[in-house]
Amino acid sequence: MKNLLTRPISEVISENPIVEKYHKMWPFIKPYWFRALLGLTLAIPVGALDSAIALFMKYYTDDILVAKNATFATYIPWLIIGFVLVQSAMTYAETYLNSWVGNKITLDVRKKLFRKLMTMSSAYFDTVDSGHIMMRYNNDADAACNGLINNLRLLITRVFSSVTLIFVLLYNSWQLTLIAVGAFAIAGGLIVIVKRTLEELVRDSIVVGSVAMRAYNEAFNGNRTIAAYNLQGDQENRFDKLMYSIFRINMRMVKHTGWLSPVMHFIVSLGLALVFWVSSDMIVKGTITGGTFTSFVTALIMLYSPVKSMGNKYVEIKKAFLAIDRIFEIFALRPEIVESENAKEMSELTKEVRYEHVSFEYHTGVEVLRDINLTVPVGSTVALVGNSGGGKSTVVSLLPRFYDVTKGAITIDGVNIKDISRRSLRDHMAVVFQDNFLFTGTIRENILIGRPGATEEDLRQAVKNAHLEEFLSTLEKGINTELGERGLTLSGGQRQRVAIARAFIRNASIVILDEATSALDNKSEAVVQKALDNLMKNRTVFVIAHRLSTVVNADKIVVLNEGHIVEEGTHEELLKVPNGAYAALYNAQFKK
Numbered sequence: 072m073k074n075l076l077t078r079p080i081s082e083v084i085s086e087n088p089i090v091e092k093y094h095k096m097w098p099f100i101k102p103y104w105f106r107a108l109l110g111l112t113l114a115i116p117v118g119a120l121d122s123a124i125a126l127f128m129k130y131y132t133d134d135i136l137v138a139k140n141a142t143f144a145t146y147i148p149w150l151i152i153g154f155v156l157v158q159s160a161m162t163y164a165e166t167y168l169n170s171w172v173g174n175k176i177t178l179d180v181r182k183k184l185f186r187k188l189m190t191m192s193s194a195y196f197d198t199v200d201s202g203h204i205m206m207r208y209n210n211d212a213d214a215a216c217n218g219l220i221n222n223l224r225l226l227i228t229r230v231f232s233s234v235t236l237i238f239v240l241l242y243n244s245w246q247l248t249l250i251a252v253g254a255f256a257i258a259g260g261l262i263v264i265v266k267r268t269l270e271e272l273v274r275d276s277i278v279v280g281s282v283a284m285r286a287y288n289e290a291f292n293g294n295r296t297i298a299a300y301n302l303q304g305d306q307e308n309r310f311d312k313l314m315y316s317i318f319r320i321n322m323r324m325v326k327h328t329g330w331l332s333p334v335m336h337f338i339v340s341l342g343l344a345l346v347f348w349v350s351s352d353m354i355v356k357g358t359i360t361g362g363t364f365t366s367f368v369t370a371l372i373m374l375y376s377p378v379k380s381m382g383n384k385y386v387e388i389k390k391a392f393l394a395i396d397r398i399f400e401i402f403a404l405r406p407e408i409v410e411s412e413n414a415k416e417m418s419e420l421t422k423e424v425r426y427e428h429v430s431f432e433y434h435t436g437v438e439v440l441r442d443i444n445l446t447v448p449v450g451s452t453v454a455l456v457g458n459s460g461g462g463k464s465t466v467v468s469l470l471p472r473f474y475d476v477t478k479g480a481i482t483i484d485g486v487n488i489k490d491i492s493r494r495s496l497r498d499h500m501a502v503v504f505q506d507n508f509l510f511t512g513t514i515r516e517n518i519l520i521g522r523p524g525a526t527e528e529d530l531r532q533a534v535k536n537a538h539l540e541e542f543l544s545t546l547e548k549g550i551n552t553e554l555g556e557r558g559l560t561l562s563g564g565q566r567q568r569v570a571i572a573r574a575f576i577r578n579a580s581i582v583i584l585d586e587a588t589s590a591l592d593n594k595s596e597a598v599v600q601k602a603l604d605n606l607m608k609n610r611t612v613f614v615i616a617h618r619l620s621t622v623v624n625a626d627k628i629v630v631l632n633e634g635h636i637v638e639e640g641t642h643e644e645l646l647k648v649p650n651g652a653y654a655a656l657y658n659a660q661f662k663k
Contacts (some may be wrong), residue, residue, distance in 0.1 A: 072328060074359065083299045099179050100176060102179075102295075103175055103176065106172050106591050107169075107220070110164075110167075110171075111223060112228040113164055113168065113192040113515075114165050114169075114224050116230075116231075117162050118227065120154070120157070121232045121236060121373055122236050122238065122370065126242075127150075129243065131544065132362035132366070133363075137231050137361060152632065155377075165224065169220050173219070174217070176219070177212050177213055183402070184209075184212060188208055190406045191406055193474055195404075195406070200285045201288040202284035202285030203285070204287065205399060211397050211398050212398065214390055214391055216466075217397065218388070219391065232374075233374055237374070239370040240252075240370050240371065241366060243364075243366050243367040244359055244363065245561070247349060247353075247371075251371050251374070252319055253346075254341060254342025255375070283313055285515045290306060307310075339375045343375070344365075346368070350367070370642060384449045388493050407474075408493065411492075413491035414491060414493075417483065417495040417496050419497070420499065421449060421450045421484055422448070422484045424481070424482070424483055425446045425482045426444060426446075426479070426481055427444060427482065428479035428480075429442070429469065429476050429479035430467060431476055432477045440469075440634045441635045442479075444641050448626075449611050451611060451612075451626040452607060452625045453613055453614070453628075453629060455615060455616075455629050456616060456619060456628060456629070456631075456654070457631040457658075458652065460633075462632065464586075466631070467613050467615060469494065470488070470581070472488060472491070483496075497577050498579070500580075500582070500583060501575075501577040501581050501583070501605075502582075503570050503571055503574050503582070503583070503592035504585050509554055509570075511554065513550070513552060514551070514554060515550045515551055518530060518533060518534070518550075518569060518572045519657075520573055521572075521574060521576040522576050522578065529576055529578075532575070533573075535573050536571075537571040537572035537606075538601055539568050539569065540600045542565055542568070564627070568604075571602045571603060579610070580611060581609060581610065581611045581613070582610045583613045584613070584616075619656060619660055620660075620661075623642040625641075627641065628642060628653060630652045630656070637652050638651055
């Protein structure tokens, strides 16, 4: 076996799960190390003072109950008051400091996790659900950090309490101490039996917990669909099955670990019984005094109390350790969209946007786009049309690097967009989606997301060009009206115009309109289309549209089918193509 001093520190750490977890968390603990150390140091006397109670019982029994020492009796109330005051003050200080450190570390971990979440690409969000995000990015931070500090505090308190209590036991009787510690060791060893099963159950409970969170999120966001299709019963049945799964996991947890505490209690009781049996003979023979016996039993009971709950504590510690592992799994994730080391800052678009032999796969081996070649001169409007699933949205999603191309390249003024910093690339783009997301806050705040440093005049112009003035005049607080979650208090057309105002104020040279009017009625579409016409002036525009009436004036219309370009040209040119794909789409929409 290698000598411990010559082995790599990583190897030594990996063999000790407690050391490993605290080693991982050290960067988060380091800024608060002094308070953490002070709080944990206070746990030492808090634990050690337990032994004072047990030791006190020896002299109380021998000097007062037996010897009737009146002088000593007069000091007892003051000793008790002083002892309680000291221990209470230390306990409060210890609790406050450790809670402060635990919450600070939790705060820092959550902030880092959220920043990590902000770096993840669209492909990541395509593969995870809201329940997963809540559990992994929020709940795990609390379970790991507060659990880390609390468990360390508890460990230190218990260790020093146990050590000092064992000294009290030895001070009173080494023979009885051997019996007591033997029972303690047997009870603690039972945890090894359930270790592997417990890890699996804890992991399963976390997975099911994230699914439960997703169910609540879907019930909230999908409430109108549930009501419209009378899906209450279906949702209730699905939720009942989920809750039954949670019930089964919880019962398996009880089945495999619930016996720990009672079995430990039984072993402890056997130890106590053996201690009483042996000590009774020792008292009769005068080997120990009544005070010695009382002190020993008090220390023994105080020592065994945490042992009886050790099974439950082990479950909590295991959950904290697993949460730490899951947090660092997230930290280890690599975003699919990686910034170039020598990324350039993008200036204004002056020449063209070009797709050069671009292919793309969401899943390996399944091409969504194949050999796309497309040139869009500055200041022109290109419309992407075609059947659903043809790849139109994918084409425009590649431009702001929501995804990276699998083959080929996209260039802006001859520079590959992979060589442009993502921030500056996206700063020169404004996107209006079919279903634009509005954040909780005011209409003003949602518009200024486009350019936080915009002036009041910029804001006024954006509102005017987006045809929002008339609507805002009907609101009591106007542009300062608070929106509910996702802006659902607004109509579809109103939400679109807020999003268009957001795009206006961004003043970007490239505009992407991803089916911005497809979900609107005719009246709302007419107003929104006027706003879009204003937005498209003097800009390079990519338009995705199902309604061909909105793109007949585009400088170029590109028809995509099954991931490749089948036709491109102006509206008039494409209508003249014999048996053309665009002509077929146009005639299907406008035939009587």
